Amino acid sequence: GRRCGRADPILGRSRRGSAIRRAALAALAALAAAVLLALFPVWEQDWGWQVRAGEERLTSGRPLSGRDEWSYAARGAPWVDVQWASTSVMGAAHLAAGPGGLVALRAALSGLVALGAFSSFRLSAAGGSSLASAPAALCVWALAFLAMRDRLQIRSEMFVFALGSWVPTFFAASPSTSTLTMALAVAAAANLHFGVAPFVACHACSLVLGEGLGGTIGLSSLSQQRLMPLVFKCATTSLALLANPAPLYAARFFWHHVFYFRDKLLRNPDHVRASWASLAVPSGTEGASLWAWAAATALAVWVYFRCLSGGPEVSLRPRGYQNPVVFVASVLTLSLGCLERVRIVPFAVLYLLPVMMAGAASLGREKKRGEGGRSNCEKKKNLFYLDHRAETFWWSLAAALLAVHFGIGQGIRVGSHLVEGQWPVASADFVLEENLQGNIYHTFTFGNYLVYTFRGKHLTYGDTRETIFHANEQEYFAAYRSPPALRALLERHSVSTILTKIPGTHPLPLGEWRDIVREFTPPDEWAVLFWDEVSIVTARRVPAHAAAIAAHEYTMLRPALPYNLFLKDMQSWTGEQVVRFRSEVLRCNARRGDTNLYCALCAAAWASIVVDPLLPPAMALEFLDRLPPIAQGLERVRHERAQLERKLRLGPDHVPRHGP
Numbered sequence: 332g333r334r335c336g337r338a339d340p341i342l343g344r345s346r347r348g349s350a351i352r353r354a355a356l357a358a359l360a361a362l363a364a365a366v367l368l369a370l371f372p373v374w375e376q377d378w379g380w381q382v383r384a385g386e387e388r389l390t391s392g393r394p395l396s397g398r399d400e401w402s403y404a405a406r407g408a409p410w411v412d413v414q415w416a417s418t419s420v421m422g423a424a425h426l427a428a429g430p431g432g433l434v435a436l437r438a439a440l441s442g443l444v445a446l447g448a449f450s451s452f453r454l455s456a457a458g459g460s461s462l463a464s465a466p467a468a469l470c471v472w473a474l475a476f477l478a479m480r481d482r483l484q485i486r487s488e489m490f491v492f493a494l495g496s497w498v499p500t501f502f503a504a505s506p507s508t509s510t511l512t513m514a515l516a517v518a519a520a521a522n523l524h525f526g527v528a529p530f531v532a533c534h535a536c537s538l539v540l541g542e543g544l545g546g547t548i549g550l551s552s553l554s555q556q557r558l559m560p561l562v563f564k565c566a567t568t569s570l571a572l573l574a575n576p577a578p579l580y581a582a583r584f585f586w587h588h589v590f591y592f593r594d595k596l597l598r599n600p601d602h603v604r605a606s607w608a609s610l611a612v613p614s615g616t617e618g619a620s621l622w623a624w625a626a627a628t629a630l631a632v633w634v635y636f637r638c639l640s641g642g643p644e645v646s647l648r649p650r651g652y653q654n655p656v657v658f659v660a661s662v663l664t665l666s667l668g669c670l671e672r673v674r675i676v677p678f679a680v681l682y683l684l685p686v687m688m689a690g691a692a693s694l695g696r697e698k699k700r701g702e703g704g705r706s707n708c709e710k711k712k713n714l715f716y717l718d719h720r721a722e723t724f725w726w727s728l729a730a731a732l733l734a735v736h737f738g739i740g741q742g743i744r745v746g747s748h749l750v751e752g753q754w755p756v757a758s759a760d761f762v763l764e765e766n767l768q769g770n771i772y773h774t775f776t777f778g779n780y781l782v783y784t785f786r787g788k789h790l791t792y793g794d795t796r797e798t799i800f801h802a803n804e805q806e807y808f809a810a811y812r813s814p815p816a817l818r819a820l821l822e823r824h825s826v827s828t829i830l831t832k833i834p835g836t837h838p839l840p841l842g843e844w845r846d847i848v849r850e851f852t853p854p855d856e857w858a859v860l861f862w863d864e865v866s867i868v869t870a871r872r873v874p875a876h877a878a879a880i881a882a883h884e885y886t887m888l889r890p891a892l893p894y895n896l897f898l899k900d901m902q903s904w905t906g907e908q909v910v911r912f913r914s915e916v917l918r919c920n921a922r923r924g925d926t927n928l929y930c931a932l933c934a935a936a937w938a939s940i941v942v943d944p945l946l947p948p949a950m951a952l953e954f955l956d957r958l959p960p961i962a963q964g965l966e967r968v969r970h971e972r973a974q975l976e977r978k979l980r981l982g983p984d985h986v987p988r989h990g991p
Contacts, residue, residue, distance in 0.1 A: 353465035353722075357729070358449040361472045362442050364733055368480065369441035372746035373430050374753055375484040376601055376776065377795050378421070379783030382433070384412045385422020397577075401782050403770050403790040403824060405799045413581040416522040417487035431747030437485035440493045444483070444681075447496025448472050451649060451685040454503050455692035466725035467691035473732035474630070475684055478623035479677040480736070481616040487524040492677050494520055495531050499685045502538045503650040510564045513539065518574035525581040526588050528572055530678040536565040537661045537682070538651030545653050587798050591672075597775070597804055599797070605670045617673055624669060624676045628662060631683035634690030647693055649685040658686075694721070751959065754780040755866035757924075758830050762868060763788060765860070765883070768875040769827025772820070775800065775807070777830065777866065792824070814851045827871045833862060834891045842899075848891045858884045864928060867891070887912040888919060894932040894967075898940065913937070913946055926957040928968075935971035939978050948975040 380401075388395060399410040412418055424432035452468045483489055498516050505512045513535035520528035543561040575581045592604075603609075609617040635658060639647040652658055665679035749756065755777050762771065763785070771789050773781060778794030785791065793800040793807075806823075809816035820826070834847035848859065852869045858876070860883040861868040867890060870876045887897070887908065897912065904912070916937060919930035931954040937943065938951035952975050955968060962968060 350462060350464065353462060354449070354452065354468070357465040357469040357472075358446065358452075360469055360729070360733070361445040361449060361476075364473075364736060365441040365445040365476065366438045367745075368736060369438040369483060370434055370745045372744070372748050372750040373433050373485060374750035375486055376779060377486045378433060378484075379779040379781075380794050380796055381414065381418045381421050381487060382425045383422075383783050383786065384415075385418035385420065386426055387422075388412075388415065388419055389422050389426065394576075399799055401787075401791060402778075402793055402800075404792050404803050406790070408799050409580065410796065410799045411577040411580045413525040413575055413577055413584055414487040414523060415576070416519070417490040417524060420490070421485070421487070428747075430749050433485045434747050437483070437489065440485075440489050441483050443493040444479070444496045445472065445476070447493070447500065448475065448684050448688065450497065450500040451503075452688040452692055454500060455647075455649065455685075455689045461692075461694050461721075462719065463694045463721035463725050464692050466722060466729045467694050468688055469729040470725060470732055471630075471684070471687040471691050473729060473736065474623055474627055475680045475687070477732075477736065478620050478627055478680045481620045482674055482677050488527055488674075490523040491520050491527050491531060492681070494523065495534060495678060495681045496684070498531060498534055498681075499538065499649060499651060502535070502542075506650070509539065509542070510567055513564075513568045514571040517568055517571035521572045521575045521581070525572070525575055526585055527678070529585065530675070532569050532572055533661070533664075534678070534682055535568045537657055539564045539568060541651045541654040541657040544657060546655070584798055587801075597808060601674060603673050605673055609673075620673065620676050621669075624680060627680055627683055627687065628666060630690075631686045632662065635686050638690045638693055639686070647689060649689050652686055652689075694725075751961070752864050755830055755863060756780075756784075757863035757922075758861055758866040758868050759784045761861040762828060762830060765879045767828045767868075767870055767879060768873070769871070770824050771828045771830055772824070772826040773830045774832055777832070781830070792826075817851050827873060827876070829857070829869045830866055832865060833867045836891065836893060844892050844896065846889060846891060848889065854886070859886075859889075860884060862890045862927070862929070885915050885919070888915045888930070888933060890929045894929050895936040897933070898936065913943065917946065920954045925959050926954050928958060928962050928965075931955050931958055932967060932971055935975055939971065939974035948978045951975055952979075 383401075384395060394415075395412050397409065397411050399405045399408045421433065421436065424436040426432075428435065449468065449472070452464075479492070483492065494516060498513070501512045501516060502509050517528065517532045517535055520531040540561055543557070543564070572578070572581075603617070605621055610621055612618040635648065635652070636655070661682060662679075665675065665682060668675040669679050755773075759781055770792070771781070772792050775793050775795060775797075778791045781789070781791050782794045793803055806816070806820050810820045811817075821829075829852060837845035837847065839845055848867065848869070855872075857869045857871055858880045859867065859869050860879060870879060872880065889896075901909075901912075916930065916934050920926055920934055922930075931951075934946060934951045934954045938946050938948045952972065955963070955972055955975075958968065
């Protein structure tokens with residue numbers, strides 16, 4: 332056999348080649364998972380205005396004006412697209428392939444994050460030659476991806492995530508020009524999304540300090556000659572943030588988000604603090620992200636101090652992570668940031684990833700003499716065979732962790748379209764087709780879609796560019812709660828059309844129901860013209876809307892109330908009301924495309940109870956059949972279908988329970 336202290340070069344090359352193949356397989360698995368899990372339909376906040384900004388810049392061939400031109404509430408107010416680089420790419424992707432281009436771009440950025448993580452593994456000083464290292468690195472990636480996954484959305488922020496995942500690699504790959512490389516990375520981040528670019532700057536400065544200070548722990552050993560160059564490098568890196576075309580505006584934009592919760596009236600799901608409520612639901616997206624981040628932080632700290640201390644002569648820690656004081660200070664700062672704002676979690680995880688990857692690379696590493704501890708030749712166990720058993724364990728664990736990703740949340744839901752049931756797509760199309768006049772009032776969230784689809788044909792009230800609409804939050808909040816406040820807002824802004832979310836049902840005592848639509852928009856002033864699954868369109872009774880109201884008004888159907896509420900009132904209807912109700916039901920179900928759920932259920936409830944040759948059970952069943960698959964599985968749809976099928980079996984002579 333081999334003598335202790337003499338390596339077998341053939342066996343060494345074989346093991347290295349095998350480890351390289353396993354590392355490539357692990358990276359490919361991470362890439363495939365990251366891409367597949369990012370191919371879901373577009374649902375994110377902010378994408379609408381970002382696409383429009385990018386498209387206008389590309390198609391007009393000039394920068395945007397620096398003033399708001401899209402809304403009537405903030406028209407002319409200073410607004411600069413400080414995220415111009417990322418919005419331009421998003422605009423180009425949408426011009427090329429519509430929403431499908433945005434989905435493909437999201438998947439590509441998600442894949443870049445995965446490859447950036449494995450680039451740290453490849454450059455690790457530990458070598459990663461053990462057969463167990465590659466699957467262990469895949470486990471690390473699965474944990475990190477769980478923490479980041481909720482924020483990997485098609486918006487300008489994700490471009491900075493993709494860039495940030497490569498910052499440690501850029502730093503390690505260019506030791507002689509690291510200051511210039513880090514400054515360029517920070518400058519790029521400042522033009523992709525200035526609001527989160529400071530996190531890239533802090534990461535870069537941490538790498539510069541960690542590399543320059545080395546393993547020094549006490550400040551007493553630092554000399555001015557050693558410290559001043561590091562201060563200069565950090566200052567140069569940080570000043571690269573000013574490379575944005577509008578640095579002062581961008582700085583105010585960032586400062587606004589630092590004190591985001593001050594005087595904030597409206598809740599934004601993108602800006603939330605960590606809470607016990609979210610931690611209590613680890614299966615939720617926010618809870619899973621926080622728990623995965625906490626686990627990654629604990630693992631990284633343990634790996635840093637217990638697994639990567641190669642001895643006085645050799646450091647297994649990644650380049651830029653050598654100094655324990657800088658590392659601990661960075662971890663603590665990022666941890667406080669994550670608790671204050673959950674959306675910071677990806678930046679914290681991206682900082683920890685190189686350490687965790689180095690830990691994976693160090694598994695089963697054969698210590699060299701002089702690194703401290705016993706030489707592997709002195710051990711009685713054969714590490715080569717241990718590697719095979721460890722390899723099986725780590726591959727199994729990696730498969731289980733990846734399976735978790737495909738089993739939670741949306742899993743794999745491939746779609747190159749806008750997600751159903753979130754945006755007022757059909758309602759916006761109706762407004763454009765009927766050429767409804769005047770200013771349009773809507774929610775800020777809907778404004779993100781409307782500013783994208785109206786494209787200058789209508790001004791909007793506001794959208795998710797929060798900084799320029801901060802002054803409107805008070806009136807918006809009051810209008811949501813009070814009909815007089817809404818009336819004042821509508822008069823103040825000369826609003827003639829309302830496109831807003833369909834209110835939820837509000838039961839009252841004695842079996843009555845509160846009709847929010849009629850309470851806030853009285854029928855003598857406003858007419859209900861259209862609704863889709865999420866939104867409703869009402870138009871002011873003005874001469875410009877006379878033709879649209881005559882053709883499309885609904886007076887009997889009330890989508891904010893239960894669909895079968897008419898059963899309570901129909902006994903007292905006049906013949907004219909019966910005709911009007913049937914006409915509205917048929918008109919509502921005659922729309923192009925998928926049938927509206929409320930309309931189809933109204934038809935089913937009517938046809939299952941009333942003998943009406945103009946709306947028989949077979950026709951109502953056709954309406955139900957035209958519902959989207961997800962709606963056909965609803966319990967109320969199955970119930971109405973069963974009622975209609977029962978009536979068809981009993982035949983036309985069956986006496987209904989009620990009649991008009």
